[in-house]
Amino acid sequence: NHAWVEAWVDGKWYFLGACEPEPVLNLGWFNAPASRGMLMHTKVFGRYNGPEEVMYRTPRYTEINVIDNYAPTAKADVTIVDADGKPVADAKVEFKVYNYAEFYTVASKQTDADGKTFLTAGKGDMLVWASKDGKFGYSKLSFGKDNALTVKLDKTAGEAYTLDMDIIPPVEGANMPEVTPEQRAENNRRMALEDSIRNAYVATFMTDESARHFAKEYQLDEDVVAKLLVASRGNHETIRDFMARLRSEKSKKGGIDLLQQISAKDLRDVSSEVLIDHMMNSHLCANADYFRRFVRNPRVSNEMITPYKGFFEKAVPEQEREAYLADPMKLVAWVAENIRVDKDCNLGGSPITPEGVWKARTADAHSRDIFFVSMARSMGIPARIDEVTGKVQLMGDEGAVDVNFEAMEQASAPTGKFIARYTPIKSLADPKYYSHFSISRLTPAGTLKLLNYDEGDIDMGGGATWANLLKNGTALDAGNYVMVTGTRLANGGVLSQLTFFTIKPGETTTVDLVMRESKDDIQVIGNFNSESTYKPIDSDELKSILATTGRGYYIVAVLGAGQEPTNHALRDIAALGKEFDEWGRGIVLLFPNEEQYKKFRPQEFPGLPATITYGIDVDGSIQKQIAEGMKLSNKTILPMFIIGDTFNRVVFVSQGYTIGLGEQLMKVIHKL
Structure with a gap:
């Protein structure tokens, strides 16, 4: 796997060294997810004056926008005006992406004398939240569609209402560089070496x-x-x-x-x-x-x-x-x-x-x-x-007492009770904090501050949920709040809802927690031959998907052992292992080759369903069939997951790094 470099000098050969195949960058698992990025930024030491858009400047470093290096982008100009339509100078403008049931600020800017600012980002949706002196306003901004946006500071704390908002992420546009067989072989050799070093170290841990x-x-x-x-x-x-x-x-x-x-x-x-x-x-x-x-x-x-x-x-x-x-x-x-x-x-x-x-x-x-x-x-x-x-x-005999350093006093803040009513949908009995909903306090300045409840071991079903937090009510400091819920769709889009409410001292406030559902029924989106064969791990004879799962629906996936997108997907499935077991249908998890399977460590994913069958995708035929049948833009990105049936119909497909894959699969399963 190495090039042997020699030179002929004065009638003799001289050995100059062994040269590894030229490395190929930008070929990590994150290539495809990065193409869907909305914003990426980094810090450069000192007062940097390069061509990149400056996000933030300090005496010690400059934070710059580098999203152009990773994904197709668009620039949008934002103007902030008051209730009368006049430009507002020095207003705070926060650009927020939907992340873990919260609209999280990824960029914060101040308007100029004309009430203007701007941002360059990936071609997807953000929430623009503007505030000044207790007044605030917000609007969805679709980069690539909206070249300009005007936000009016016409809202004040204390209003109670609900707002639906659909968030659409950028489309995937992975640009995977070509590699030679020699480069791939060298990469596999180095990965095997790295795996052996890591596994040797992990083996020293206490059992x-x-x-x-x-x-x-x-x-x-x-x-x-x-x-x-x-x-x-x-x-x-x-x-x-x-x-x-x-x-x-x-x-x-x-x-x-x-x-x-x-x-x-x-x-x-x-x-x-x-x-x-x-x-x-x-x-x-x-x-x-x-x-x-x-x-x-x-x-x-x-x-x-x-x-x-x-x-x-x-x-x-x-x-x-x-x-x-x-x-x-x-x-x-x-x-x-x-x-x-x-x-x-x-x-x-x-x-x-x-x-x-x-x-x-x-x-x-x-x-x-x-x-x-x-x-x-x-x-x-x-x-x-x-x-x-x-x-x-x-912490005293009567519980927690707030400390105010400015007033140099201590006092217990007045509280009220907050209850959320929830009517369970078929695919979700008990929404989880951070995964499905969040609560933020609306500060006197007009900005949002997330309430950070214990997330516990969310992958294993722990942490705050609607049932243990809001079903019977929880105490909140008197003030104004926003509850955000979100249903993530298979394409990465989010059906979100914002609920504004007020907590009054000694009173109970009740609102509805709504997990919005897609109105679209399950549709056939492609075909996959259920008679396709693979080699089971415990056998040398090929076996068909149909013979493994029996009649009905099933899940088939091609995995990349040790790769983060695959690990993420398996953790999501393990978290819902009991639900998949209750479904009772077969799940066939395949690896591209024996070498990949040997790297797989199922003990790293406790809770995986008992209905799983492992196997080898001989000659990559199933991976190729899924990629071509589902018209995937890149045939090499793993993992690939489909839900199909023995009539050869496919109703769900996912490729690469995906958030909440287990829940996405279960949502489809509950609609079958």
């Missing part, structure tokens, strides 16, 4: 069996310890060594609880220094539950967790600590008076460490909040940043 053996040796709870050690993956030595230090029953209980409080990602990243610090330097408080969650727990928000408790133990005199413990408002006042808030001091975005804030006495507002909570916890004062609202709170 359930080895973790239980460790737990027995140190007389620890087997089930809990096994779960923690397996989840820690490459960081298992750190977690294991920390557990080995736990000798007394009290320390064992406290140490295991500490590990259970941190996130799954922290288990894979946390250092021994951090664990020991927060184990040894956490002051007790009266409420045992508060101590576990809001004192000993090292994690405050999205910061890199550090051993800050030992630092503050030395930095804060005992007399001052006792004063703050007796009256936490003194600590609020000290932070307000001594920590200068500067939004431009942390342009990188990552939170400044609590130690860093202490030393610099300057921070952005978010880092200041993390610093306050960290400092409070180091003294045994229960505190948190509420994960839903983002508010800093002290």
Whole structure:
């Protein structure tokens, strides 16, 4: 697979080296998804003055728009006017894409003196949200169709209404470069080498069996310890060594609880220094539950967790600590008076460490909040940043109390109850937060701030849902809100609905949560021969799809083992494994060759349906038939999924990277 390079000089051959085939870039799995991108941007050091559209400029870096490198684009001019039609200068204009049931801001700009701004983006739909001085307005912008858009700031908080909005993404236009057989062979060799290196490393992780053996040796709870050690993956030595230090029953209980409080990602990243610090330097408080969650727990928000408790133990005199413990408002006042808030001091975005804030006495507002909570916890004062609202709170006998650094006071915000009625549709019994709906608070400035409810292990069915959050109601701070729902279609489009509502103190507000459905019935979109054959994994004889699945509907897919689009699709299907089992029809998952199948690790996708049959697509005949029969623009992009029947009719097709494939398949299945 290498070119042998020699030279003839003075009657002799001289070896110059082995040259690998020239590499081909832009051939990753993301080639096709990138062609559907709406906006891509990057940061360049310094005051960059290149040809690209500037998104944002700071003294340290320039953020530029690079979408033209990836997808067909169009430029749109946006004008913001007031209720009387007059241009509004210095209005905030947010360009939002639909993402995980939220209209997420991907670009934020300010209008010029004439009320104008612009953006270049992929040829799809965005929501343009404009605001200034509490007034706001919005409109859908279709890049490539709308060259100009005018948005009127004619709305104020407090109105209650519902709005449907259809979002259409850019069409796929993958541009896959040609490769020679030699280049493909070299790429396969390198991928096999990379897989072997990764698999060798993963093989060093603790298994359930080895973790239980460790737990027995140190007389620890087997089930809990096994779960923690397996989840820690490459960081298992750190977690294991920390557990080995736990000798007394009290320390064992406290140490295991500490590990259970941190996130799954922290288990894979946390250092021994951090664990020991927060184990040894956490002051007790009266409420045992508060101590576990809001004192000993090292994690405050999205910061890199550090051993800050030992630092503050030395930095804060005992007399001052006792004063703050007796009256936490003194600590609020000290932070307000001594920590200068500067939004431009942390342009990188990552939170400044609590130690860093202490030393610099300057921070952005978010880092200041993390610093306050960290400092409070180091003294045994229960505190948190509420994960839903983002508010800093002290935890007392009567629950959470909001902290206001500007007013240097604490108060409980008035709340009301929010209930959403939902009539289950056939394909969705219980909508999930982030996947199907979200709630954002409408701020006094006229912008939206997402409420971040616990997402749990969404892939395994965890996290907030309509049933456990809104069916019987949840408490929300008094104010104005927007609930967004969205049904994602097979082509990537979204049927969304925005519901504006108001929460009043002590009152209950009830709205309808609607998952819009496509009015189009299932249609035959192509043909596939159900007599097509493949080689089952456990046999050398070819077998037909019909003989495998029996009469009726079935799913056939050609996968790319180890490729992210395939992994994403299998995780989506595994999350709905029980529903596919209840459907009871056959699912045939094929690999292009034996080599690809050997790379496949089904244990990485717990929950896959029991109705799956694995096989090899001999000579690529099924992949070719699907690509040609469904008129796919590229015949090589994997995975390919179809739903067909034994009358050779195809009613669903998906290729490449797709969001929510499992749900898309089930929606079609429920309509069959």
